[in-house]
Amino acid sequence: MAALKGEVRTFIVQSLACFDTPSQVVDAVKKEFELSVSRQQVESHDPTKAAGRNLAKKWVDMFNTTRSRFQTEVSDIPIANKAYRLRVLDRMATNAEKMKNLGMTAQLLEQAAKEVGDVYTNRQKLEHSGQVVQSISSLMDELAKE
Structure with missing residues (x-):
């Protein structure tokens, strides 16, 4: 396995942090850097996998930072x-x-x-009439009387 330059490793780590599969990253590295890497070599840059358990702290930190930004910055998509x-x-x-x-x-x-109509969201619209509130008030009054 050939040693990779820093910019290639950065590209691999950031791609994996953005949930790209190792196969997708292999194709992207070939296209971007005209460099052939194996799926196993790519997978060794993912600290969430067993193959990446010995990844240097610098790369683990970069992975975690990129992953958290990717998950929170949905508005960029x-x-x-x-x-x-x-x-x-x-x-x-x-x-x-x-x-x-x-x-x-x-x-x-x-x-x-x-x-x-917000069908594709998990928000629920709650509608109520004053009648329900009245029922609850009268129920509370009855309970207070007892």
Whole structure:
């Protein structure tokens, strides 16, 4: 196994920290640096794997920093933004309609409606009427009387 230059190792560690698979990293290194590395060599740069248990502290720290930034900075990823997703769906629906693909257009419109209605989030909308509050108040009054 040939020793890798610092910039290649940095690239590998950061790619793995961003949840790229070793196979994806091998392909990316070949494309970016015109260098062939093995999956095993790449995997040895992942401190979460057994192969990376002896990775130097410098690389482990870089991995952990990159991973935490990757997980918290979702706003840097366009598809994570609702407005961006709606714009893409709008373009796709327009193109599908131009091609007279009505089935696809209907599916895209449904997906956009779900997106707007927060179907794809884990938030729940709670609606209540004053009647429930009144019932709770009267129940509390009855309990206080006893």
